[in-house]
Amino acid sequence: MTELTPNLWWLSIPFIVALFVLLRALNKKVQNGVLKSLTNPVFLSIAIIALLLVNLNLPYSQFSSHSQLLSWLLEPAIVALALPLYQQFIHVRKNLLLIVSTCSLGIVNATFVAFVLSVLFDVPNSLSASVAALSVTTPISLIVTDSLGGISSLAAALVIFIGLLGALFGFMLFKLAAIYNHEAQGVAMGTACHAIGTAAALSEHPKVGAFSSVAMALSALLTAIIVPLLYPFLVNTLL
């Protein structure tokens, strides 16, 4: 492992911030739906930094300890997620029961399918815990995966891939299944494909986008409640 000389690690945080702000500004300018999903700024920032560290042979441990401040700020940011959750809640009070139940069903399905695949492929426990909470926004996935003993960074990457896939092919899937109802499409998109899917839903139709936002917010809360209980249950009963 090489060391940066003179010590340039203090640049970690400014570099992350500058890179992300630049990529997000560029992404806002992209009009084409497919291209917009593919140039997701979080995805590109992680990919570019990973490529830099690997190719310049720089140790991740150094990068991680010098960007610790950002990881600490994730905790109050997760608490602040209560605000959009609250704002979404008031919009769907009359359909709340139906949407909460279908969202919960979707989350249970995502965790269950991932767990069955882990059993079929006979993967180590750290890996099966890493795929238990994937149908949810990245910060929640990170923290739930961590609490289950999984590799949170791997979960973060998979979450983004799942979102991209849903954004690119989700609406084709609805067409194949002959489901055109905006509420159905939106709730499915928000539950399965979080923010990246919601962005695609918003560009499809405002109503689909609205329901997707609601489902995304709900599934953040429901994943936090369901997965830490469901995953140990699956491990204990099926293994």
Added chain:
Amino acid sequence: MKYLLSSAIILLCLTLAKLVMHFIGGSFPAPLLGMVILLTLLLSGIVKEHYVMPCASPILNIMPIFFIPAGVGFIEHIDLIKSNGPFLVSVVLLVPTSTLLLVSAVMAYFKGRDNND
């Protein structure tokens, strides 16, 4: 002043959640409990939306920056990823496909398949 109040509410919820988790033990993540506490306070009307808005809005706006360092951590596990390629590809394909179909089908069962605008 409004920034002080807003950040104080968020940090108090986080601290309270950490204390609760410290005393009851278990692996439930404290920030998520903090989120639930704040949501309860908002829904019950004890905390008003505009109290938390001044700090919550900017912090949510730049939130992706906070998980980039953690996301890059996958490079520490490249060997594990390479040796489990088929598993990870099946997860990425099957988890969203099955969830999208199941959720949309259940919703369509109650609300109809067609667009009802």
